[in-house]
Amino acid sequence: MSGMTLRQWLLTDTPTSRRHAKMASFYKGWLTLRGNTMAMFGLGILVALGLIALFAPLLAPYDWTTQNLGNRLQPLGTEGHLLGTDSLGRDILSRLIYGSRITLYIVALVALIAPVAGLLVGTVAGYVGGWVDLVLMRITDIFLAFPRLVLALAFVAALGAGIENAVLAISLTAWPPYARIARAETLTIRSSDYISAIRLQGAGPIRIITKHIWPLCISSLIVRVTLDMAGIILAAAGLGFLGLGAQPPSPEWGAMISEGRRFILDYWWVATMPGLAIFTVSLAFNLLGDGLRDVLDPKDSET
Amino acid sequence: MTGDVILEARNLVKHFGQSGWLNRNPVVQAVDDVSLEIRRGETFAIVGESGCGKSTLARLLMRLIQPTSGEVQFDGAPVSQAAGPALQDLRRDMQFIFQDPFSSLNPRMTVGKLVAEPLEVHAPDLPAAERQTKVAHLLRQVGLQPDHAGRYPHEFSGGQRQRIGIARALASGPKLIIGDEPVSALDVSVQAQVINLLGDLSRDLGLTLVIIAHDLGVIRHMSDRVAVMYLGRIVESGPTEQVFGAPRHPYTQALLASIPGNKVDQTAHATGEMPSPLAPPSGCRFHTRCPHARADCTTDQPKLKAAGHAAHQVACHHWQRIGKGVKAPGTAPRRPEAEARFELYRAASEGGIVTHKENLTERS
Numbered sequence: 001m002s003g004m005t006l007r008q009w010l011l012t013d014t015p016t017s018r019r020h021a022k023m024a025s026f027y028k029g030w031l032t033l034r035g036n037t038m039a040m041f042g043l044g045i046l047v048a049l050g051l052i053a054l055f056a057p058l059l060a061p062y063d064w065t066t067q068n069l070g071n072r073l074q075p076l077g078t079e080g081h082l083l084g085t086d087s088l089g090r091d092i093l094s095r096l097i098y099g100s101r102i103t104l105y106i107v108a109l110v111a112l113i114a115p116v117a118g119l120l121v122g123t124v125a126g127y128v129g130g131w132v133d134l135v136l137m138r139i140t141d142i143f144l145a146f147p148r149l150v151l152a153l154a155f156v157a158a159l160g161a162g163i164e165n166a167v168l169a170i171s172l173t174a175w176p177p178y179a180r181i182a183r184a185e186t187l188t189i190r191s192s193d194y195i196s197a198i199r200l201q202g203a204g205p206i207r208i209i210t211k212h213i214w215p216l217c218i219s220s221l222i223v224r225v226t227l228d229m230a231g232i233i234l235a236a237a238g239l240g241f242l243g244l245g246a247q248p249p250s251p252e253w254g255a256m257i258s259e260g261r262r263f264i265l266d267y268w269w270v271a272t273m274p275g276l277a278i279f280t281v282s283l284a285f286n287l288l289g290d291g292l293r294d295v296l297d298p299k300d301s302e303t
Numbered sequence: 304m305t306g307d308v309i310l311e312a313r314n315l316v317k318h319f320g321q322s323g324w325l326n327r328n329p330v331v332q333a334v335d336d337v338s339l340e341i342r343r344g345e346t347f348a349i350v351g352e353s354g355c356g357k358s359t360l361a362r363l364l365m366r367l368i369q370p371t372s373g374e375v376q377f378d379g380a381p382v383s384q385a386a387g388p389a390l391q392d393l394r395r396d397m398q399f400i401f402q403d404p405f406s407s408l409n410p411r412m413t414v415g416k417l418v419a420e421p422l423e424v425h426a427p428d429l430p431a432a433e434r435q436t437k438v439a440h441l442l443r444q445v446g447l448q449p450d451h452a453g454r455y456p457h458e459f460s461g462g463q464r465q466r467i468g469i470a471r472a473l474a475s476g477p478k479l480i481i482g483d484e485p486v487s488a489l490d491v492s493v494q495a496q497v498i499n500l501l502g503d504l505s506r507d508l509g510l511t512l513v514i515i516a517h518d519l520g521v522i523r524h525m526s527d528r529v530a531v532m533y534l535g536r537i538v539e540s541g542p543t544e545q546v547f548g549a550p551r552h553p554y555t556q557a558l559l560a561s562i563p564g565n566k567v568d569q570t571a572h573a574t575g576e577m578p579s580p581l582a583p584p585s586g587c588r589f590h591t592r593c594p595h596a597r598a599d600c601t602t603d604q605p606k607l608k609a610a611g612h613a614a615h616q617v618a619c620h621h622w623q624r625i626g627k628g629v630k631a632p633g634t635a636p637r638r639p640e641a642e643a644r645f646e647l648y649r650a651a652s653e654g655g656i657v658t659h660k661e662n663l664t665e666r667s
Binding site: 017018192193194196197198199200201202203207212215216 | 367401408453471
């Protein structure tokens with residue numbers, strides 16, 4: 001089968017099976033996303049980031065722990081050290097490459113924990129209503145009342161420093177917006193006739209929430225997650241910078257900035273390179289999130 | 304079989320909103336002191352103009368909302384207090400068809416899943432293959448094709464969607480189906496098909512039907528008994544031919560007089576709008592619009608009592624004085640396009656021309 005006929009098969013108006021129809025709609029979404037240059041730019045960076053993290057041992061010219069005190073604080077473009085070396089003579093490029101693994105690890109875990117927790121709280125509050133709604137939403141309000149990083153700092157201080165605790169702390173601060181979105185969606189879905197119909201067929205609340213309300217909430221949560229990714233990266237880097245996230249010698253980007261901070265006037269690249277990495281990845285997530293919203297959010301794309 | 308009571312409502316009251324000491328919002332008296340007896344196997348119709356509490360009554364009977372007071376009994380078991388397994392049985396035995404076929408089907412679920420859902424709830428042990436066979440059978444029963452199971456609701460026309468809704472209602476094997484204006488959202492020609500389908504199903508499966516409607520043609524065509532509602536109360540009830548042939552309540556007379564094709568009798572004419580259920584009139588609720596109202600109508604609330612026929616009940620102090628208000632259908636001069644439309648409607652609602660087996664010609 002040639003590429004042209006595959007394309008025609010995907011773009012047909014009369015799908016022959018459900019799988020065909022699903023793939024066709026997926027392909028049409030992809031075409032919309034591909035039309036958005038900035039989103040494709042973001043996606044490109046993120047794919048590159050994923051590949052870099054996957055093949056870090058092959059790509060990194062040096063080990064991320066190898067110190068060479070005689071060769072410390074080398075400038076950019078030094079022989080063998082493209083991005084220079086840090087205060088202990090470690091190759092900055094290698095550390096950035098390994099650091100991408102930590103960044104992705106944190107982002108992936110938070111993106112799994114926070115929306116799921118928010119979905120759970122929001123749909124239960126929205127569906128059950130009454131005092132359950134009141135209690136859950138006031139708890140959500142309490143979490144929303146603190147600046148994100150301050151709350152995360154408090155949690156890490158209580159739990160102890162480290163990547164896992166940083167993930168936990170960021171998740172604890174990230175779920176309330178998801179809970180609010182999920183609750184709002186649930187309130188509109190709950191009063192619809194088809195939920196009444198399902199109730200009249202004898203379905204219990206658990207079945208209604210998991211089988212009917214969750215699937216309808218998920219697309220708006222996905223959009224929110226992609227737009228939130230940048231904030232998660234910044235929070236993780238912020239915790240690392242303050243010494244409460246990943247601990248040295250871990251090549252976490254925030255921790256690397258923190259180490260380079262002491263020499264920022266004389267050896268600016270030590271702090272700037274991880275900063276640029278954080279900036280690039282956050283930007284990429286934001287661009288992709290914008291593009292995905294256009295594709296996934298049916299309310300906007302219909303017009 | 305006809306004769307024993309399957310569903311009974313006693314002094315059913317539903318008021319929306321409470322007026323506490325902080326809350327000055329007035330109470331909406333949606334349904335006020337309604338008693339009904341629906342017999343096994345019959346088709347019972349509840350008719351009234353918009354806002355008279357028909358849909359609220361239907362939802363009360365189904366226990367989609369809780370009554371303020373009064374009770375509903377299904378097969379001798381109380382509906383309002385049912386919980387756990389008793390409620391499950393109730394949900395299996397009583398099903399509901401919604402007015403709007405567009406909003407009552409989950410847009411993200413395929414037709415097969417929608418129809419299979421009651422089976423999953425009520426017969427969780429049924430193997431998946433048997434469930435699919437059952438779904439195919441149900442779809443065929445309502446005049447759809449079994450391979451429609453893989454499609455989504457938006458791929459169907461209004462009439463076909465209402466058929467999906469009916470298939471879903473039939474899935475659990477109910478004894479009673481309540482239809483809340485099941486055809487009022489459909490085209491006139493499709494209405495007749497769906498009405499005939501409901502009639503055929505109730506005859507074939509021995510179902511009891513409760514049809515809520517504001518369309519008198521539909522009701523006259525399909526129901527055995529009818530109750531007329533006005534402002535949350537039943538003003539007249541009885542066998543369909545009695546109520547339509549010899550209406551006793553001035554409101555029923557006004558309703559029948561408003562059917563296109565019936566000669567308008569000035570004495571059977573309701574003037575003005577229906578009063579707000581926030582502040583219903585005292586005494587007989589219809590006295591503000593009744594051409595026959597007298598002084599006692601404003602103070603004494605009339606009770607339903609037998610009018611001539613034992614089964615024919617009317618809530619009016621003066622029904623004997625008023626007599627029959629409606630003449631036989633005549634031919635008033637009308638615009639030709641209106642005439643054509645009414646002609647089509649009459650033909651359709653008599654069911655002779657369009658049958659549900661022709662559904663394949665529907666837009667899909």
